[in-house]
Amino acid sequence: MNSRLTELTLIELTESIHRGEVKAEEVVEAYLSKINEKEPQIKAFITVTADLALEQAKKIDNKKEKGKLAGAPLAIKDNILTAGIRTTCASRILENYIPPYNATVVNRLLAEDALIIGKTNLDEFAMGSSTENSAFFPTRNPYDINRVPGGSSGGSAAAVASGEAVASLGSDTGGSIRQPAAFCNLVGLKPTYGRVSRYGLVAFASSLDQIGPLTRTVEDAALMMEVIAGYDPHDSTSASVPVPSYRLALKGEKKVFKIGYLPEEKIKEVTPEIKSAYFNLLNFLEREGFACEALDLKLWDYALPCYYLIAPSEASSNLARYDGIRYGFRYPGEHNLKSLYALTRTVGFGPEVKRRILLGTFALSAGYYEAYYGRARHVRYLIKEEFRKTFASVDVILTPTTPEPPFYLGAKVEPISMYLSDYFTVAANLAGLPAISLPMALTEKGLPLGLQIMAPPFEEERIFWLAFFIEKKVKSKRNIFNWKEEK
């Protein structure tokens, strides 16, 4: 078995398939044997679709004209619908749910001849930052199996980092693509709100949710975006803005001149290693000729509390549909309507999901609505405005992706401490901005740290250009961004 196949990037893999050097079937076999080897430890997948992937691979090998993603084994977060394949949201309430249709993103990937190798683990209904809230099992970080891979798209990140999939899809409501990407040394992009269709994404907080790619390189992310982005008549929030060639953009003319960054007082809670990697990187960029400006974002610190009112409020409304009648689990036996609801939801939802429903229902309730949800919505508007004004003077904003490196399983039992993991990521969702995380450095212990790049709406090209520029500067693929300067 060619084990090197599982180390190729998405671009390398699909190019060698196009050139006829390898067959999709060999690729799937290599990946399945990697899954057999790694899964007992990593536990990235809820469902592995081995037979389906092999069947698809054979069909692709027989095709003359192959699509852009020909033969690429992809992992899909288990809150994205796949027709005929169980989609659980890592929840007991959807444990045996088999969707009758594909999400638009899945159809787009399949139309380009991608292969679906499996459905990945997540925090239940994407609520969490460690994948420990999965109702089934936690996923482990391939860089240290005693640590979390991040969340909520932890399974999607761990699968790509451990060689069990060449790339994956995640969803990001407050950081769930970027934070796991940072923890697993990957590239993860949350696109502009409206850039990618959410048709077939199980809704968590509809004004914040976006689907995006997790990949090994910036160019791989650009390729994935070319396939999944664009208008979809099935999603009324999707924008009819043309999709540029992101791969051309990253190799094209300079797109970033002025960089905004967070000054020391805004990042005082981060670990010393992250602080030094971040400021080393900024110094490096300044020497490369970029103008760097410290930003005075007065509302930055309000983003987290604002998010933790808006997201649970929307979740409490979205999750009302799991009533034991239309979808998924129903508490067995005969009950009147009220007790059927109560029993089904009490048994079907885990503790974090219940906490969010309670918080959200309270924030939306008569008498408190204006004081909580209404106030948060107003603050959200102000945050959006502050970014709009800031982007009049800088092209992008750079921040660390997380305040700390991957933490140990079980380290954050108290909910607020888990919520604080999202300090750098939630603002982009509140303002609808595109934001990427890419590898920034490894700690002394070899743990990955991520850099976040944010841009104005629909300026993914800027992000890709700068991310590619930074990635290119680094020599070794294994230890990508150890900011020990190149001489």
Ligand code: GLN
């Ligand atoms: N960690 C955040 C939360 O728990 C974000 C989750 C997400 O982006 N899906 O809400």
